[in-house]
Amino acid sequence: MKDPYKVLEVSKTASAEDIKRSYRKLAKELHPDLNPGNEKAAARFSDVSQAYDLLSDPDKRKRFDAGEIDASGQETAPRGGFYQAYTHAGGRGKYHGPEFGGDFAAEDIFADLFGGRGQRGGRRRKGADVSYTARITFLEAALGDKKRLQLADGKTLDVNIPPGSETGQTLRLKGQGMPGAGGAGAGDAYIELNVDPHPFFTREGRNIHLELPITLQEAVLGGSVSVPTIHGRLSVKVPAGSNSGKTLRLKGKGISGAKSGTAGDQYVKLKVVLPDKVDDDLRDFVEGWAENHPYDPRAKIGMS
Numbered sequence: 001m002k003d004p005y006k007v008l009e010v011s012k013t014a015s016a017e018d019i020k021r022s023y024r025k026l027a028k029e030l031h032p033d034l035n036p037g038n039e040k041a042a043a044r045f046s047d048v049s050q051a052y053d054l055l056s057d058p059d060k061r062k063r064f065d066a067g068e069i070d071a072s073g074q075e076t077a078p079r080g081g082f083y084q085a086y087t088h089a090g091g092r093g094k095y096h097g098p099e100f101g102g103d104f105a106a107e108d109i110f111a112d113l114f115g116g117r118g119q120r121g122g123r124r125r126k127g128a129d130v131s132y133t134a135r136i137t138f139l140e141a142a143l144g145d146k147k148r149l150q151l152a153d154g155k156t157l158d159v160n161i162p163p164g165s166e167t168g169q170t171l172r173l174k175g176q177g178m179p180g181a182g183g184a185g186a187g188d189a190y191i192e193l194n195v196d197p198h199p200f201f202t203r204e205g206r207n208i209h210l211e212l213p214i215t216l217q218e219a220v221l222g223g224s225v226s227v228p229t230i231h232g233r234l235s236v237k238v239p240a241g242s243n244s245g246k247t248l249r250l251k252g253k254g255i256s257g258a259k260s261g262t263a264g265d266q267y268v269k270l271k272v273v274l275p276d277k278v279d280d281d282l283r284d285f286v287e288g289w290a291e292n293h294p295y296d297p298r299a300k301i302g303m304s
Contacts, residue, residue: 004051004064004071012065016056023052036133039150046154049178124182131190134159138198141165142208142230142255149191159191164206164255167195201230206255206264213273214238229253229266236268244272 005012008022026048028034035041054060054073063069134147144163150156157176170192177187202209208230218225222240226233231253238248247269254264275282 002047002071004054007047007051008055019055023048042150042154124184125180126184127178127180127187129187129190130177131192133192133194135194135196136161137196138201139230141193141195164257165193165195167193169193200228206257208254208264208266209269210266211269211271213271216272216274219243219272227268238270242270244270246270
């Protein structure tokens with residue numbers, strides 16, 4: 001186990017305020033929110049948190065300096081001497097005095113860093129909550145999935161992404177925050193989701209929208225075409241004489257409601273696309289057809 005003084009980059013004669021100041025600086029530099037995917041930073045952050053947990057407690061620090069416990073807080077020798085007399089005399093259970101700057105713990109620092117409120121004044125304290133941001137794909141958000149995240153202490157956790165999740169939505173993982181003090185429970189982890197856009201699909205509520213290119217012959221003659229949906233490809237019939245802008249509704253092919261279970265729909269907006277190169281055959285056909293079939297597509301908007 002690493003020497004906590006070296007981990008926090010302080011001397012063995014450092015004051016409680018020096019230790020607190022160094023911890024605050026290192027925690028800001030190494031926190032996983034600021035170093036996504038950096039396993040080395042996450043491991044060092046865990047070491048720094050553990051070192052601060054030991055050295056910020058005057059009782060633990062005194063016992064560590066005396067060789068009674070190791071850097072992980074485990075006993076190295078039976079307790080005795082002053083500590084035992086102190087506890088039998090009905091002491092507070094935690095040293096307190098001006099040389100230590102009062103009682104404080106890691107969760108107080110994190111409350112300050114991330115906007116929460118400190119929980120001081122008692123030996124038993126619930127751990128601080130921590131926040132993360134998780135990027136997920138459009139389909140992971142729409143259909144639901146599992147996402148593996150790395151937490152502050154370096155461990156990984158599989159998070160269930162509910163179907164229909166949206167950007168800004170926050171998931172709560174109970175008990176996955178910072179450890180508590182004095183036997184109290186750990187804090188919670190809050191995962192804010194950030195959904196990446198999809199190259200073809202867009203979303204409105206539980207409905208999915210897609211612009212589908214079709215050929216000139218499919219628009220004129222109609223026919224079956226393969227349409228992508230969030231659930232897989234589907235054969236859809238394009239009515240003969242379809243114009244660009246015509247929209248087909250695929251009932252139930254949208255996103256399932258989280259509570260109702262009722263799925264939205266997918267709306268497919270058709271877009272007639274000419275070939276990349278218009279050859280002589282198509283040009284001659286259109287010229288001949290246009291001579292005998294004049295029409296004005298802009299008449300309804302006063303552009304003729």
